[in-house]
Amino acid sequence: MKKDWHELISQPEYGIKTEKDIYVPMRDGVRLAVNVYRPDAEGKFPALLALSPYGKELQELLLPPQPLENSIIWDGVIEAGDTNDIVTRGYVHVIGDLRGTGYSEGEYLGLHSKYEGEDGYDLVEWVARQPWCNGNVGMVGYSYYGEIQLAVAIQQPPHLKAIFPTGVWADMYRGMAYQGGVLCMFIYGLWDGRGGASGFATNNAVSAMMKELPREEFERRRQELLDNPDIRSFPNLYHLVKYPKKNPIFFDLLMNPYDGPYYWERSAYNKLDRIQVPVYSVGTWGHFFSTRGQIGLYAGVDTSKKMIMKPRGFPTRPWREDFDTIIRWYDHWLKGNDTGIMDEPPIKYYVTGENQWRYAEEWPLPNMEPTRFYLRSWSGLSPEPEVYQDQPDCFVQPPLHVSAKRESVSYLSPPMTEDMEVIGPAAFYFYAAIDQDDTNWIVKITDVDKYGSELELGTNYLKASHRALDTGRSTPLQPYHPHRTSEPVVPGEIYEYAIELLPFAHVFREGHRIKLSVGSMESPRDPEMVMHWHPHLCSSRTTVHRIYRDKGRQSHLLLPVIPR
Secondary structure (H helix, E strand, O other): OOOOHHHHOOOOOOOEEEEEEEEEEOOOOOEEEEEEEEEOOOOOEEEEEEEEOOOHHHHHOOOOOEOOOOOOOOOOOOOOOOHHHHHOOOOEEEEEEOOOEOOOOOOEOOOOOHHHHHHHHHHHHHHHHOOOEEEEEEEOOEOHHHHHHHHHHHHOOOOEEEEOOEOOOOOHHHHHHEEOOEEEOHHHHHHHOOOOOOOOOEOOEOOHHHHHOOHHHHHHHHHHHHHOHHHHOOHHHHHHHHOHHHOHHHHHHHOOOOOOHHHHHHOOHHHHHHOOOOEEEEEEOOOOOHHHHHHHHHHHOOOOEEEEEEOOOOOOEOOOOOHHHHHHHHHHHHOOOOOOHHHOOOEEEEEEOOOEEEEEOOOOOOOOEEEEEEEEOOOEEEOOOOOOOOOOEEEEEOOOOOOOOOOEEEEEOOOOOOOEEEEEEEEEEEEEEEOOOOOEEEEEEEEEOOOOOEEEEEEEEEEHHHOOOOOOOOEOOEOOOOOOOOOOOOOOOOEEEEEEEEEEEEEEOOOOEEEEEEEOOOOOOOHHHHHOOOOEOOOOOOEEEEEEOOOOOOOEEEEEEEOO
């Protein structure tokens, strides 16, 4: 009888020997501090390396799993992995502090500067030379720990044999700093621990902009921020611009509101062709950076690869999810054990609505059919376009210093007459006018059941002044905005906007409805923001938004429908 793969993977059999604060010299002489946790036994073992700016000692607080929604001690940066589970199964777990953080020397120049990949290369090769290592090295960890795996793999250290990146964004501009050109304040809050995290453990953080920009250019950009009415209406940000050393890393994001060299250096998506080692990509549906980042990673690498897309939600902390799969992956690539992992379909994904796992050989699914659902009068959403009503829908959004109420317009389809599968990327094309020179479009899609309960499937953003499209890189379901400059809106003029929605996999059950909501405001006090702090900077001016959906301007939602 064929064994279950859980029985085939390495089982816990070793004690743990710990060595702390080992200083490893990098190629430029800066020394990074690492902790080494290894099997308490003779012999050589494969190693898993984890790197971040969060502090290596914090990773030892392996408390029982804490759910974000309920626990006040959920700490979002305990993400290096379960040392006890890793080491007892015959792996060395090496956890290090990035330069300028924790106990390491040097300067921390912000997320994913060139030093992180280079230092990771040097650490991988150092690990491989140690008497307790058999020369096979992998990497492990969630979010920052996952993203840095890409930076290191791009450098191609000879002894890195495979990676297992989870919770990555890959495109730092679109996935982390500015969704749709709209400033996300997640890193501002993560710096000092808002929203349930201990934050960065920097000891020598330096603004790359203060260090690298000519003084005249630095002051020009800074003054633009100080004059920006949206910044001036948000005291936390204005204060930071006045005093950059308070949070130099987020200050650098403020100083770079457009995509360009700063983000290209710090992103992996434009270098994925350099990754040659096997990749296991794990993400979640509905996450503002992980969903697109993980799917983009899978699509962008040309090597042995697998992907899991999991149900919406934040993992418990300390992060322990998927550890049996991690061991199975590394048993195959680092130990040469046959765990059957490469015999299975490369893609595993969870389908909400149906609430079941499925498998696929390629992504997007080859039988997916882009299908239009048109905005209609009286808040309707239909396969047939509007013909008679040419008056727009409208909402008025005051700024946060006037009201915390979020205004929006919504469109609701008739109840489904049969189940409808929607799996893949999606987009929203619409015509609109505003009475200011800019706004943020915030678009949300939900499933409404027979009793009115809603299940959110995804939210995405577009700054109106960033509406320009790169037609060469766009597809109908994935419009691509270059975000290289802004083009102010002419008040009252009608423009067509295209917004890529987050990919999702969902079955709208018979009797359920599709709901599309269009708004422009988020507040740090919104329940979902309090839970995991990532509000976006919104307009400081009361703005009238008009959405057109008449015969000549057929605003529509484009969904990837899977034929029955």
